[in-house]
Amino acid sequence: MVLEQAPRGTLMQTATHIEHDPSAEATAARQLARRFAGMNYDSLPEQARSAMKRLLLDYLGVALAGSQTESGRIARAYAASDGGHTDSTLIGGAGKVPAGQAAFANAISSHSIELDDIDVFAYFHFSPPVFSAALAAAQECSADGRKLLVALAAGCEMMERVSRAANPSLRDRSYHSTPTCGVFGAAIAAGTLWDLDESRIVSAIGLAGAQACGILEFHGPAMQKRFSPGPGARGGITAARMAQLGFTGQDSVLEGPRGFLTAYTDIHDAARLTDGLDEPFQLDIEFKPYACARPIHNAIDCALRIRERQHPDLAAIRSITVARHPSWAHKHQNKTPASYHAAQMSMHYSVAVALRDGRALLEEFSDANLRDPALQRLMQVTDITTDPGLPRGVSCRMTVTMNDGRNWTEQVDYPKGSIQEPMSDAEIEAKFMRLAEPVIGKSAAARLAETSQQVERCKDVNALMDLTVRAAPVR
Structure with a gap:
């Protein structure tokens, strides 16, 4: 339990x-x-x-x-x-x-x-x-x-x-x-x-x-x-x-x-x-589907729900309010991250890029994106508040308010990848292939996935680790 x-x-x-x-x-x-x-x-x-x-x-x-x-x-x-x-x-x-x-x-x-x-x-x-x-x-x-x-x-x-x-x-x-x-x-x-x-x-x-x-x-x-x-x-x-x-x-x-x-x-x-x-x-x-600090994932899920259900015009967003449990409310507050490292620790950036792109994978956390005026504006209109009534330490409630007065609210207590909202085996494998293929090639990645999932049959762990050697560059 x-x-x-x-x-x-x-x-x-x-x-x-x-x-x-x-x-x-x-x-x-x-x-x-x-x-x-x-x-x-x-x-x-x-x-x-x-x-x-x-x-x-x-x-x-x-x-x-x-x-x-x-x-x-x-x-x-x-x-x-x-x-x-x-x-x-x-x-x-x-x-x-x-x-x-x-x-x-x-x-x-x-x-x-x-x-x-x-x-x-x-x-x-x-x-x-x-x-x-x-x-x-x-x-x-x-x-x-x-x-x-x-x-x-x-x-x-x-x-x-x-x-x-x-x-x-x-x-x-x-x-x-x-x-x-x-x-x-x-x-x-x-x-x-x-x-x-x-x-x-x-x-x-x-x-x-x-x-x-x-x-x-x-x-x-x-x-x-x-x-x-x-x-x-x-x-x-x-x-x-x-x-x-x-x-x-x-x-x-x-x-x-x-x-x-x-x-x-x-x-x-x-x-x-x-x-x-x-x-x-x-x-x-x-498990983590998004390339940033885990306590930010609840807010990303909120942003993705609002994006999918309401299709807001990003230029017409007046404010974004993110209510967090006191356990995490004062962390990840950075409206001006100076590198992609800092962006991965920024609630403001992660919410902005999720609203814009509909995802928060490795590609979204880039120095180039940090210079995007639309993302910079969304970061500035995002504020974090504290709500001790939220049920979990990582719980999050997000409200997006538009210039015309409309607003939408979503709350996420268990983020994607949690025990309650798990990533499937297929999603875990797809994540692995997306990350491993560029480094060791498709064939080796497939063999590594198969070997790791049947590792109890492996007579020597060296055979598993030999598959993690970087592929020679294509000439």
């Missing part, structure tokens, strides 16, 4: 409280390590297997397209610059690098076009840190597809458990949940693939906590946001590798008096870390 509001937390402990006594009870890391050490393909619910295969297809398409952006190309160049073992593939490139470097670059690529997956509260993206680390680690040990699926599910579960315990306070303190929580998921994914025993998984969690990082100061023209999941993916690889070699980590790193929750939140609920450990964990993963 999906909760509609973020869970209430408990007031944080301070350093003046009694020191945590690991001997009194099993720490969260120890309880989680016991669960993940015991996971295997046969114990993985069919729902989780299916969810991971869907997300794998989506991730590969997004990462391939993102690898060809400026931020993706720079990340690949950096990953290849230090040399080392040639274990893991740089998606969209033509070579292999050490696993940590591949995880770093691929995480950045997969976050470079704002089409990566999202959790139900729009706090974080599962795949950039977890899938990037898992695929790189799987290649290094030549894992099969079944083992990969277990690692992906374990990593996503770990990431979501940390987020549930820490958010929304983590976000409200300006930490970026994708890398901050993702480093734990990446460590579990890599550790699962490398067969870490229970005690070493505990250490991997501790060492992941020592590397948790990521801030939300990135809503400008720079590439800063694209960078965020890179350290999380690489940090997870590092944590698992160090633990594998015998480096021990702190078992109370999550809930201890100076641990992750205390350091990164004002309010948290440590019990959420270990709720239902004896039950199957439901992974609720949402």
Whole structure:
């Protein structure tokens, strides 16, 4: 069951409280390590297997397209610059690098076009840190597809458990949940693939906590946001590798008096870390049809409905009012984005381009469009208000008022791609092909789609990743 509001937390402990006594009870890391050490393909619910295969297809398409952006190309160049073992593939490139470097670059690529997956509260993206680390680690040990699926599910579960315990306070303190929580998921994914025993998984969690990082100061023209999941993916690889070699980590790193929750939140609920450990964990993963920040998607859906139903003359629009829940109302407010990076974080631009073009795909977020006088005018007449009565954090109600006094209102609580309004398998595959074909060619894209959707039959993940190498340019 999906909760509609973020869970209430408990007031944080301070350093003046009694020191945590690991001997009194099993720490969260120890309880989680016991669960993940015991996971295997046969114990993985069919729902989780299916969810991971869907997300794998989506991730590969997004990462391939993102690898060809400026931020993706720079990340690949950096990953290849230090040399080392040639274990893991740089998606969209033509070579292999050490696993940590591949995880770093691929995480950045997969976050470079704002089409990566999202959790139900729009706090974080599962795949950039977890899938990037898992695929790189799987290649290094030549894992099969079944083992990969277990690692992906374990990593996503770990990431979501940390987020549930820490958010929304983590976000409200300006930490970026994708890398901050993702480093734990990446460590579990890599550790699962490398067969870490229970005690070493505990250490991997501790060492992941020592590397948790990521801030939300990135809503400008720079590439800063694209960078965020890179350290999380690489940090997870590092944590698992160090633990594998015998480096021990702190078992109370999550809930201890100076641990992750205390350091990164004002309010948290440590019990959420270990709720239902004896039950199957439901992974609720949402997908993005529009190339911008997920909390903007509700407004895009409103705009598309008004466009389709009313066919407004854009030049005759007097005002656009977007009511948002207080949870997100003060974010994504930018009437003058200076780059397409900034436009992808701008509610005003995204609404304007959706009204004009009837879509908000990669092509719509361009520097050329930023100079369009019609879009600039629509951005200026768009205002965001706050309505605490809206039912969900990402809910949106839009009113378009015309010069002649007519007005139309639409409200969207669950955007396209959500659990309640899902993208179909056909839509996910069409998205993948649209993103992958220009990079690796139609034939390879089709083979990659088929292989990823039957990945449990794959004897070696390297065979899957070999299909992500960029096609030679046509001469």
